Amino acid sequence: MSTRTLEQRVVSQESEGRRLPEMILRYIPAHVLRKLPAHVVRAERVVPVGLERETLVLAVEDASDFDMQERIRYIAARDLRLIEVAADCIDQAIAQYYPHSEEEADDSLSSPCGVDFSPHGTWLA
Secondary structure (H helix, E strand, O other): OOOOOHHHHHHHHHHOOOOOOHHHHOOOOHHHHOOOOHHHHHHHOEEEEEEEOOEEEEEEOOOOOHHHHHHHHHHHOOEEEEEEOOHHHHHHHHHHHOOOOHHHHHOOOOOOOOEOOOOOOOEOO
């Protein structure tokens, strides 16, 4: 397993010409996704994307929403680092990683934000 931080991996991907910050939503480890309950992810429209030591890294639409930050910090019992991501990408990631039903989980998602979230998808330049 790589010891590089999420930020180092993102910078590395950026140098390869991949779309950021949406690309961080592509592969999120299950242990990271379990850091917040699905109902909280849906209600707050946030996606946990990484852990950096004891800090939970979240993809959010609006990093200036301090009320949301306080609610999530309380629920997660961790410090937070926020990465702003387009709203449609947040919605796609929530649908992919926190589906309401098995049918929704099996759907291949065609992403309006330029990132294919399907298991065998490719990055769009």
